[in-house]
Amino acid sequence: MKMPPYQGLEHHQRGMGATIVLFMIALIALVGAALAYANRGNPARITSESARVFSAVLLKQSADFRDAYSRFVFDGGDVATMTFNAAGVPAGDLFNPATQYGVYQAPPAQALAPGAVVAWRYNRSTAVTGIGSTAPESIAWLADVAQPVCAQVNNQMYGTPAIPLAALTQAEVGAPGATISLTPAGRATGCFATADNRFVFYSTLGES
Structure with a gap:
Protein backbone atom coordinates (compact mmCIF):
# COMPACT_ATOMS: atom_id res chain seq x y z
CA MET A 1 0.00 0.00 0.00
CA ASN A 42 52.58 16.38 25.44
CA PRO A 43 53.91 13.61 23.17
CA ALA A 44 56.94 14.25 21.01
CA ARG A 45 55.22 12.83 17.96
CA ILE A 46 51.61 13.18 16.83
CA THR A 47 50.14 9.98 15.48
CA SER A 48 47.55 9.91 12.71
CA GLU A 49 44.91 8.90 15.24
CA SER A 50 45.72 11.69 17.69
CA ALA A 51 45.82 14.20 14.81
CA ARG A 52 42.32 13.12 13.82
CA VAL A 53 41.10 13.48 17.40
CA PHE A 54 42.64 16.91 17.96
CA SER A 55 41.38 18.22 14.63
CA ALA A 56 37.86 17.17 15.65
CA VAL A 57 38.25 19.12 18.90
CA LEU A 58 39.32 22.27 17.05
CA LEU A 59 36.37 21.95 14.67
CA LYS A 60 33.96 21.47 17.58
CA GLN A 61 35.35 24.45 19.50
CA SER A 62 35.22 26.75 16.49
CA ALA A 63 31.63 25.65 15.77
CA ASP A 64 30.70 26.54 19.36
CA PHE A 65 32.31 29.97 18.93
CA ARG A 66 30.35 30.48 15.73
CA ASP A 67 27.09 29.60 17.51
CA ALA A 68 27.93 32.03 20.32
CA TYR A 69 28.68 34.76 17.78
CA SER A 70 25.34 34.15 16.05
CA ARG A 71 23.51 34.51 19.37
CA PHE A 72 25.45 37.69 20.08
CA VAL A 73 24.43 39.20 16.73
CA PHE A 74 20.82 38.01 17.00
CA ASP A 75 20.58 39.70 20.40
CA GLY A 76 21.68 43.02 18.91
CA GLY A 77 25.35 42.91 19.94
CA ASP A 78 27.75 45.34 18.29
CA VAL A 79 30.33 43.27 16.40
CA ALA A 80 32.38 46.41 15.73
CA THR A 81 33.25 46.62 19.43
CA MET A 82 32.86 42.97 20.49
CA THR A 83 35.88 41.44 22.19
CA PHE A 84 36.97 37.79 22.34
CA ASN A 85 38.69 37.23 25.69
CA ALA A 86 39.06 34.06 27.71
CA ALA A 87 38.20 35.99 30.90
CA GLY A 88 34.88 37.17 29.43
CA VAL A 89 35.46 40.88 30.12
CA PRO A 90 34.53 43.66 29.37
CA ALA A 91 30.73 43.68 29.23
CA GLY A 92 30.70 43.49 25.42
CA ASP A 93 32.81 40.34 25.34
CA LEU A 94 31.52 37.26 23.53
CA PHE A 95 32.14 35.12 26.63
CA ASN A 96 30.83 37.51 29.27
CA PRO A 97 29.16 35.30 31.93
CA ALA A 98 26.28 37.73 32.37
CA THR A 99 25.08 37.37 28.79
CA GLN A 100 26.01 33.68 28.41
CA TYR A 101 26.38 33.68 24.63
CA GLY A 102 29.16 31.13 24.89
CA VAL A 103 32.07 29.80 26.92
CA TYR A 104 35.71 30.18 25.95
CA GLN A 105 37.47 26.86 25.36
CA ALA A 106 41.25 26.64 25.28
CA PRO A 107 42.62 24.55 22.41
CA PRO A 108 44.50 21.36 23.31
CA ALA A 109 48.20 22.14 23.54
CA GLN A 110 49.03 18.91 21.70
CA ALA A 111 47.26 20.22 18.61
CA LEU A 112 49.87 22.95 18.30
CA ALA A 113 53.57 23.02 17.54
CA PRO A 114 55.97 22.91 20.53
CA GLY A 115 56.29 26.31 22.17
CA ALA A 116 53.15 27.73 20.56
CA VAL A 117 50.86 30.09 22.45
CA VAL A 118 47.91 27.93 23.54
CA ALA A 119 45.10 30.39 22.86
CA TRP A 120 42.49 31.25 20.28
CA ARG A 121 42.89 34.56 18.48
CA TYR A 122 40.23 36.82 16.99
CA ASN A 123 40.16 39.18 14.03
CA ARG A 124 37.17 41.28 13.07
CA SER A 125 38.56 42.54 9.76
CA THR A 126 39.92 39.63 7.74
CA ALA A 127 38.86 38.99 4.14
CA VAL A 128 38.49 35.31 3.15
CA THR A 129 38.23 34.82 -0.60
CA GLY A 130 34.98 33.24 -1.72
CA ILE A 131 33.18 33.92 1.57
CA GLY A 132 30.46 36.55 1.90
CA SER A 133 30.81 39.85 0.10
CA THR A 134 33.97 41.89 -0.38
CA ALA A 135 33.65 43.18 3.19
CA PRO A 136 35.96 41.68 5.84
CA GLU A 137 34.88 38.79 8.05
CA SER A 138 35.16 38.04 11.75
CA ILE A 139 37.35 34.97 12.31
CA ALA A 140 38.63 32.87 15.18
CA TRP A 141 42.04 31.38 14.44
CA LEU A 142 44.97 29.46 15.85
CA ALA A 143 48.64 30.06 15.15
CA ASP A 144 51.30 27.33 14.91
CA VAL A 145 49.01 24.36 14.44
CA ALA A 146 50.86 21.05 14.12
CA GLN A 147 51.06 20.01 10.47
CA PRO A 148 49.39 16.57 10.92
CA VAL A 149 46.47 18.23 12.74
CA CYS A 150 46.21 20.86 10.00
CA ALA A 151 46.00 18.14 7.35
CA GLN A 152 43.34 16.25 9.31
CA VAL A 153 41.20 19.39 9.66
CA ASN A 154 41.01 19.67 5.88
CA ASN A 155 40.54 15.93 5.50
CA GLN A 156 37.55 15.92 7.85
CA MET A 157 36.02 19.03 6.31
CA TYR A 158 36.71 18.52 2.61
CA GLY A 159 37.82 14.92 2.12
CA THR A 160 41.45 15.72 1.35
CA PRO A 161 44.46 16.28 3.64
CA ALA A 162 46.01 18.74 1.18
CA ILE A 163 47.07 21.98 2.87
CA PRO A 164 46.65 25.10 0.68
CA LEU A 165 49.27 27.83 0.77
CA ALA A 166 48.49 31.47 1.58
CA ALA A 167 50.73 34.27 0.33
CA LEU A 168 51.14 35.87 3.75
CA THR A 169 53.13 35.17 6.88
CA GLN A 170 51.57 34.02 10.12
CA ALA A 171 52.14 37.45 11.66
CA GLU A 172 50.29 39.03 8.74
CA VAL A 173 47.26 36.83 9.36
CA GLY A 174 46.64 38.79 12.55
CA ALA A 175 47.09 42.21 10.95
CA PRO A 176 43.97 44.36 10.39
CA GLY A 177 42.73 44.12 6.83
CA ALA A 178 44.53 40.86 6.04
CA THR A 179 43.26 38.73 3.16
CA ILE A 180 43.29 34.94 3.30
CA SER A 181 43.36 33.93 -0.35
CA LEU A 182 43.36 30.16 -0.86
CA THR A 183 42.86 27.66 -3.64
CA PRO A 184 40.23 26.34 -3.54
CA ALA A 185 38.38 29.44 -2.36
CA GLY A 186 35.15 29.56 -0.39
CA ARG A 187 36.19 27.60 2.68
CA ALA A 188 34.61 29.12 5.79
CA THR A 189 36.68 26.82 8.02
CA GLY A 190 39.97 25.15 7.33
CA CYS A 191 43.73 25.09 7.76
CA PHE A 192 46.46 26.52 5.56
CA ALA A 193 50.22 26.96 5.34
CA THR A 194 51.75 30.42 5.51
CA ALA A 195 54.59 31.91 3.51
CA ASP A 196 56.92 31.38 6.49
CA ASN A 197 56.08 27.64 6.64
CA ARG A 198 53.72 27.68 9.59
CA PHE A 199 50.19 26.34 9.82
CA VAL A 200 47.06 28.27 10.72
CA PHE A 201 43.56 27.04 11.57
CA TYR A 202 40.75 29.53 10.98
CA SER A 203 36.97 29.65 11.10
CA THR A 204 34.73 32.53 10.06
CA LEU A 205 32.27 33.48 12.78
CA GLY A 206 29.92 35.41 10.55
CA GLU A 207 29.95 36.21 6.85
CA SER A 208 29.48 39.76 5.60
Whole structure:
Protein backbone atom coordinates (compact mmCIF):
# COMPACT_ATOMS: atom_id res chain seq x y z
CA MET A 1 0.00 0.00 0.00
CA LYS A 2 1.34 3.42 -0.92
CA MET A 3 2.41 5.50 2.06
CA PRO A 4 0.65 8.89 2.38
CA PRO A 5 2.99 11.79 1.54
CA TYR A 6 3.02 13.17 5.06
CA GLN A 7 4.00 9.78 6.48
CA GLY A 8 6.88 9.51 4.03
CA LEU A 9 8.10 12.95 5.07
CA GLU A 10 7.84 12.01 8.73
CA HIS A 11 9.83 8.83 8.12
CA HIS A 12 12.51 10.83 6.28
CA GLN A 13 12.72 13.37 9.12
CA ARG A 14 13.15 10.59 11.68
CA GLY A 15 15.96 9.15 9.60
CA MET A 16 17.69 12.52 9.36
CA GLY A 17 17.29 13.04 13.11
CA ALA A 18 18.85 9.66 13.86
CA THR A 19 21.79 10.45 11.60
CA ILE A 20 22.42 13.78 13.36
CA VAL A 21 22.23 12.12 16.78
CA LEU A 22 24.74 9.44 15.76
CA PHE A 23 27.09 12.09 14.38
CA MET A 24 26.93 14.09 17.62
CA ILE A 25 27.58 10.95 19.70
CA ALA A 26 30.65 10.17 17.58
CA LEU A 27 31.90 13.76 17.93
CA ILE A 28 31.43 13.74 21.70
CA ALA A 29 33.36 10.45 21.85
CA LEU A 30 36.21 12.04 19.88
CA VAL A 31 36.30 15.03 22.22
CA GLY A 32 36.37 12.71 25.22
CA ALA A 33 39.22 10.75 23.68
CA ALA A 34 41.14 13.96 23.07
CA LEU A 35 40.79 15.04 26.68
CA ALA A 36 41.97 11.64 27.90
CA TYR A 37 44.88 11.77 25.48
CA ALA A 38 45.81 15.26 26.61
CA ASN A 39 46.10 14.09 30.20
CA ARG A 40 48.97 11.82 29.19
CA GLY A 41 51.20 14.84 28.61
CA ASN A 42 52.58 16.38 25.44
CA PRO A 43 53.91 13.61 23.17
CA ALA A 44 56.94 14.25 21.01
CA ARG A 45 55.22 12.83 17.96
CA ILE A 46 51.61 13.18 16.83
CA THR A 47 50.14 9.98 15.48
CA SER A 48 47.55 9.91 12.71
CA GLU A 49 44.91 8.90 15.24
CA SER A 50 45.72 11.69 17.69
CA ALA A 51 45.82 14.20 14.81
CA ARG A 52 42.32 13.12 13.82
CA VAL A 53 41.10 13.48 17.40
CA PHE A 54 42.64 16.91 17.96
CA SER A 55 41.38 18.22 14.63
CA ALA A 56 37.86 17.17 15.65
CA VAL A 57 38.25 19.12 18.90
CA LEU A 58 39.32 22.27 17.05
CA LEU A 59 36.37 21.95 14.67
CA LYS A 60 33.96 21.47 17.58
CA GLN A 61 35.35 24.45 19.50
CA SER A 62 35.22 26.75 16.49
CA ALA A 63 31.63 25.65 15.77
CA ASP A 64 30.70 26.54 19.36
CA PHE A 65 32.31 29.97 18.93
CA ARG A 66 30.35 30.48 15.73
CA ASP A 67 27.09 29.60 17.51
CA ALA A 68 27.93 32.03 20.32
CA TYR A 69 28.68 34.76 17.78
CA SER A 70 25.34 34.15 16.05
CA ARG A 71 23.51 34.51 19.37
CA PHE A 72 25.45 37.69 20.08
CA VAL A 73 24.43 39.20 16.73
CA PHE A 74 20.82 38.01 17.00
CA ASP A 75 20.58 39.70 20.40
CA GLY A 76 21.68 43.02 18.91
CA GLY A 77 25.35 42.91 19.94
CA ASP A 78 27.75 45.34 18.29
CA VAL A 79 30.33 43.27 16.40
CA ALA A 80 32.38 46.41 15.73
CA THR A 81 33.25 46.62 19.43
CA MET A 82 32.86 42.97 20.49
CA THR A 83 35.88 41.44 22.19
CA PHE A 84 36.97 37.79 22.34
CA ASN A 85 38.69 37.23 25.69
CA ALA A 86 39.06 34.06 27.71
CA ALA A 87 38.20 35.99 30.90
CA GLY A 88 34.88 37.17 29.43
CA VAL A 89 35.46 40.88 30.12
CA PRO A 90 34.53 43.66 29.37
CA ALA A 91 30.73 43.68 29.23
CA GLY A 92 30.70 43.49 25.42
CA ASP A 93 32.81 40.34 25.34
CA LEU A 94 31.52 37.26 23.53
CA PHE A 95 32.14 35.12 26.63
CA ASN A 96 30.83 37.51 29.27
CA PRO A 97 29.16 35.30 31.93
CA ALA A 98 26.28 37.73 32.37
CA THR A 99 25.08 37.37 28.79
CA GLN A 100 26.01 33.68 28.41
CA TYR A 101 26.38 33.68 24.63
CA GLY A 102 29.16 31.13 24.89
CA VAL A 103 32.07 29.80 26.92
CA TYR A 104 35.71 30.18 25.95
CA GLN A 105 37.47 26.86 25.36
CA ALA A 106 41.25 26.64 25.28
CA PRO A 107 42.62 24.55 22.41
CA PRO A 108 44.50 21.36 23.31
CA ALA A 109 48.20 22.14 23.54
CA GLN A 110 49.03 18.91 21.70
CA ALA A 111 47.26 20.22 18.61
CA LEU A 112 49.87 22.95 18.30
CA ALA A 113 53.57 23.02 17.54
CA PRO A 114 55.97 22.91 20.53
CA GLY A 115 56.29 26.31 22.17
CA ALA A 116 53.15 27.73 20.56
CA VAL A 117 50.86 30.09 22.45
CA VAL A 118 47.91 27.93 23.54
CA ALA A 119 45.10 30.39 22.86
CA TRP A 120 42.49 31.25 20.28
CA ARG A 121 42.89 34.56 18.48
CA TYR A 122 40.23 36.82 16.99
CA ASN A 123 40.16 39.18 14.03
CA ARG A 124 37.17 41.28 13.07
CA SER A 125 38.56 42.54 9.76
CA THR A 126 39.92 39.63 7.74
CA ALA A 127 38.86 38.99 4.14
CA VAL A 128 38.49 35.31 3.15
CA THR A 129 38.23 34.82 -0.60
CA GLY A 130 34.98 33.24 -1.72
CA ILE A 131 33.18 33.92 1.57
CA GLY A 132 30.46 36.55 1.90
CA SER A 133 30.81 39.85 0.10
CA THR A 134 33.97 41.89 -0.38
CA ALA A 135 33.65 43.18 3.19
CA PRO A 136 35.96 41.68 5.84
CA GLU A 137 34.88 38.79 8.05
CA SER A 138 35.16 38.04 11.75
CA ILE A 139 37.35 34.97 12.31
CA ALA A 140 38.63 32.87 15.18
CA TRP A 141 42.04 31.38 14.44
CA LEU A 142 44.97 29.46 15.85
CA ALA A 143 48.64 30.06 15.15
CA ASP A 144 51.30 27.33 14.91
CA VAL A 145 49.01 24.36 14.44
CA ALA A 146 50.86 21.05 14.12
CA GLN A 147 51.06 20.01 10.47
CA PRO A 148 49.39 16.57 10.92
CA VAL A 149 46.47 18.23 12.74
CA CYS A 150 46.21 20.86 10.00
CA ALA A 151 46.00 18.14 7.35
CA GLN A 152 43.34 16.25 9.31
CA VAL A 153 41.20 19.39 9.66
CA ASN A 154 41.01 19.67 5.88
CA ASN A 155 40.54 15.93 5.50
CA GLN A 156 37.55 15.92 7.85
CA MET A 157 36.02 19.03 6.31
CA TYR A 158 36.71 18.52 2.61
CA GLY A 159 37.82 14.92 2.12
CA THR A 160 41.45 15.72 1.35
CA PRO A 161 44.46 16.28 3.64
CA ALA A 162 46.01 18.74 1.18
CA ILE A 163 47.07 21.98 2.87
CA PRO A 164 46.65 25.10 0.68
CA LEU A 165 49.27 27.83 0.77
CA ALA A 166 48.49 31.47 1.58
CA ALA A 167 50.73 34.27 0.33
CA LEU A 168 51.14 35.87 3.75
CA THR A 169 53.13 35.17 6.88
CA GLN A 170 51.57 34.02 10.12
CA ALA A 171 52.14 37.45 11.66
CA GLU A 172 50.29 39.03 8.74
CA VAL A 173 47.26 36.83 9.36
CA GLY A 174 46.64 38.79 12.55
CA ALA A 175 47.09 42.21 10.95
CA PRO A 176 43.97 44.36 10.39
CA GLY A 177 42.73 44.12 6.83
CA ALA A 178 44.53 40.86 6.04
CA THR A 179 43.26 38.73 3.16
CA ILE A 180 43.29 34.94 3.30
CA SER A 181 43.36 33.93 -0.35
CA LEU A 182 43.36 30.16 -0.86
CA THR A 183 42.86 27.66 -3.64
CA PRO A 184 40.23 26.34 -3.54
CA ALA A 185 38.38 29.44 -2.36
CA GLY A 186 35.15 29.56 -0.39
CA ARG A 187 36.19 27.60 2.68
CA ALA A 188 34.61 29.12 5.79
CA THR A 189 36.68 26.82 8.02
CA GLY A 190 39.97 25.15 7.33
CA CYS A 191 43.73 25.09 7.76
CA PHE A 192 46.46 26.52 5.56
CA ALA A 193 50.22 26.96 5.34
CA THR A 194 51.75 30.42 5.51
CA ALA A 195 54.59 31.91 3.51
CA ASP A 196 56.92 31.38 6.49
CA ASN A 197 56.08 27.64 6.64
CA ARG A 198 53.72 27.68 9.59
CA PHE A 199 50.19 26.34 9.82
CA VAL A 200 47.06 28.27 10.72
CA PHE A 201 43.56 27.04 11.57
CA TYR A 202 40.75 29.53 10.98
CA SER A 203 36.97 29.65 11.10
CA THR A 204 34.73 32.53 10.06
CA LEU A 205 32.27 33.48 12.78
CA GLY A 206 29.92 35.41 10.55
CA GLU A 207 29.95 36.21 6.85
CA SER A 208 29.48 39.76 5.60
